[in-house]
Amino acid sequence: MSAPRILKPGDTIGILGGGQLARMIALAAAPLGLKAHIYAPEAGSPAFDVASAHTQAAYDDLDALSAFATSVDVVTYEFENVPVDTATFLSAIVPVHPGARALGITQDRLDEKTFVSRLGIETAPFAEVNDDAGLEAALAEIGRPAVLKTRRFGYDGKGQVIIREGDDAAAAFKAIGRHPAILEGFVPFEREVSVVAARSEDGRFKAYEVTENEHRHHILYRSTVPADVTPAVEAVSAEIARRIGEALGYVGVFAVEMFLVVEDGAQGVIVNEIAPRVHNSGHWTLDGAVTSQFEQHVRAIAGWPLGAVERLGRVEMTNLIGNEADSWHEILAEPGAHLHLYGKAEARPGRKMGHVTRIFEP
Amino acid sequence: MSAPRILKPGDTIGILGGGQLARMIALAAAPLGLKAHIYAPEAGSPAFDVASAHTQAAYDDLDALSAFATSVDVVTYEFENVPVDTATFLSAIVPVHPGARALGITQDRLDEKTFVSRLGIETAPFAEVNDDAGLEAALAEIGRPAVLKTRRFGYDGKGQVIIREGDDAAAAFKAIGRHPAILEGFVPFEREVSVVAARSEDGRFKAYEVTENEHRHHILYRSTVPADVTPAVEAVSAEIARRIGEALGYVGVFAVEMFLVVEDGAQGVIVNEIAPRVHNSGHWTLDGAVTSQFEQHVRAIAGWPLGAVERLGRVEMTNLIGNEADSWHEILAEPGAHLHLYGKAEARPGRKMGHVTRIFEP
Structure with missing residues (x-):
């Protein structure tokens, strides 16, 4: 493990994975003066188009990984299924955030649930x-x-x-x-909610407001903020995220997916899953918060101050799945709608092609 | 001249020039699903880092220009000193927006002033x-x-x-x-103001609110919106921009720089210059308006609907010139300040290295 490193403008962020999350991290890094180097096995990965460099190679190609690690100043990833061996190999050369421990625990549902419940946080x-x-x-x-x-x-x-x-x-x-x-x-939950939060190496922590998530066919369909939850749920959700981040020694943005349950008329939350990365349920922050989750992630892994997480209005984020992205022209014509397409060539069913954010007066 | 073309996601925008304006256009094109191909003579141009392709070649390299033109779906530029011959050559292969006419007139201060005053718009x-x-x-x-x-x-x-x-x-x-x-x-002006506006090929037009600009050593130092101008000046400024855009058959974003004069207690404006491109005095729109001038430019040259131009608060944009960009860490620590660095390697005196936007409650 290398020593903590504080990046400076002109430095390069290495990102494992070349999908939309890597793409949006790279797009957020640029205005901060940082370059992005994408590492992904798939030809034509969407993130390649917005990065200063890319390596197309397998996650177990040690020569390619080694060259990648020496060409960047920090490594992060866009998905939790990066092999732990890959992260461990890289972290001998360059800081990897979030670290191999967060990756290892969240890759295994049993380890993850065990970890969360040992913190005294309720799970199913x-x-x-x-x-x-x-x-x-x-x-x-x-x-x-x-x-x-x-x-x-x-x-x-x-x-x-x-x-x-x-x-x-x-x-x-x-x-x-x-x-x-x-x-x-089976948890008889009312609704699904999540909290997206960031932690930096020195323990600074910021959580966005709780997001309410509607799934269709097991895929996120729509997120809305603010969620229809009590102030107590807002507070406890942020506290859950803070404790999880702390216990993982986490650096970067992560999401905690939760079930909202109602018992005796009182709302509570049960943790379902931790995502050690920027998260679809945080996409609303791109247009709806002072600092987007992507910029926040870059700030955290760069060792920089975290940005303000205030919300700019009532926000609704809708995914564009498969051919739903064909409606791009109507979305462009809608005043105030923010279109985000991921640059994917082929709109397969179930594939996330983009999303649209709508901001309403608070 | 090719026929009007409406772009679709997956298409590529060609940009002449590789500086910060090209970079911010490319960054705005990506979320709309468009690729960017940068054409610039200088090695290591800042825009290369965020584009899917770049050509490093001279503006009179016809082979390179020809290959560039056939690889993109529309061409635009980030600076008004693109040789008219270059624009004319390209426009035989692919649409060029704004067109050679706007470029020709605005490259020549005498032609420009003559053009404006023939429209019945006051100049010095x-x-x-x-x-x-x-x-x-x-x-x-x-x-x-x-x-x-x-x-x-x-x-x-x-x-x-x-x-x-x-x-x-x-x-x-x-x-x-x-x-x-x-x-x-010599115009005894009170203050300098500008209006940034967009026009699309079918004549749709949108202007941002008038921006007040403070220069130091002939370089823009700070822009504030709203400007301290009367509703009449707001209206006449937008109308001036509309008429100029119309008369030029303009497609894209442009800026009209004006002097604010006060005669007999009443404010008026005198046109100083037209910039046929996105403009430094419109950088505040990146964080301070529903649609940024960069996205607006992309929408206009793509033949897409123009976006909403509403302002999100009282906005202040300050350029970071030369070593002023060394304050990046303090800016990052300032709640709500939005840092934009241009990825330039060397901070020469007078060089625009970045800018910072601050949004205040209206």
Whole structure:
């Protein structure tokens, strides 16, 4: 691990991954006088178009990684499935933020839930599942309905199956490939919310307001801010993020996805997942907050002061999935709508092609 | 001249010039799903770092220009001293916005003033100067003090000299290289203001609010919006811009620099100069308006609807000249200040290195 490094204008941020998140980080780095070097295996990655350099290579190509690491001043990533070995290899040469520890814990649903609940933060009830017998035991403990998820490499609803009363548990386990798994109790939540926050190496911390998220087909469809939550939920959400960031020794922007539950008329939150990166539910900050989550992430990993997180109005962010991006011309004609397209060549179903932000008077 | 073309996401904007204006146009094009190809003679041009492609070649390199023109869907430029021949050559292959006519007129101070005054818009009194005798005649007509300016290639106070009572006129002419010149009457102005506006090919027009500009050493130091002007000045300024845009058949963003004069207690404006491009006095729109001048320019040259020009607060934009950019860390620590650095390697005196925008409650 290298010593902490404070970047200066003219320095270069290395980003693992070349999708829209890397692209928006690079676009935020430029006005701060920083260059971006994108590292991604896929040809024509959207982030290549806005970066001063790119390396197209695999995440286990040690020669390419080594050259990349020596050409940049800090490394970050746009997705949590960067191999921990890659992060560890790079961090011997150049600071990597967030660090390998945050990456390791959040890549594994069981480790993540264990980590969160050991902090005394509420999660859904959960149990480890490694085989059919273990699944039966877990179901006996947690009850039905429950959600069986692979421990690793799940996103946007992939790698998970609901086990309801009467369902064949063994078939469910087979459906997720009999991979090491976690069984989670079903949370009767009202709504899904998230908090996007930033922490810098010296422990400074800032959280954006809680965002309310509507999913369709397991993909984020719309975020709205402010969320319809109590001041207590706002406060506790920020505090949850602060404690998680602190316990991870986190540097950069991250998101905590939560379920909003109502018990005896009082709102509370249950942590579902930590995303160690800028997050789709924080895209509203691009036009709707003083500092965007992308600029905030750059500030944090550069060792710079965090920016103001105040909201500029009532904000609504809608994803443009697949051919929804065909409506770009109508969006451009809508006064005050902010269009963000990701530069992806092909609009496959379910693919995030862009988003649109609308700001209303507070 | 090619037929009008409406761009679609995935298309590429070609930009002549690789400085901060090109850089900010490219940064604004990306979220709209457009790629940028920068054409500039200088190695390491700041805009190269945020573009999907760049060509480093001279403006009279026809092979390079030809390859550039066929690789892009529209061409624009960041500075008014692009050779008209270059624009004309390119426009045989691809649409060039703004067109060669706007470029030709605004490159020549005499043509520009003649054009403006023929529209019935007030300018300083002016006369053509080609030799010493012509200068004497012009001085007799216009009086002293007066400003002698080269007709072409002047900017930031370069290529001009004031002739006061008792000054040697011939020496002044020699000081500007005895180039074809224009003598302009001295306007006893109160303040300098500008209007930044956009026009699209089908005649749609939008103007930002009048900006008040403070210069130091002939370089813009600070812009503030709203300007301290009457509603009548706001209205007449927008109307002046509309008529100039119309008469030029202009496509894109342009600025009209004006002197604010007060006669018999009433404010009025006198046009000083037209800048056929995004303009330093419009940088406040990046954080201070719904649509930035850079996005607006992209929308206009793409044939897309113009964006909303509403202001988001009381805005102050301050240039960072030379080593003033060394204060970047203090600016980052200032809540709500928006830092924009241009990625220039060397901070020479008088060089625009960046700017900072501050938004205050209206």
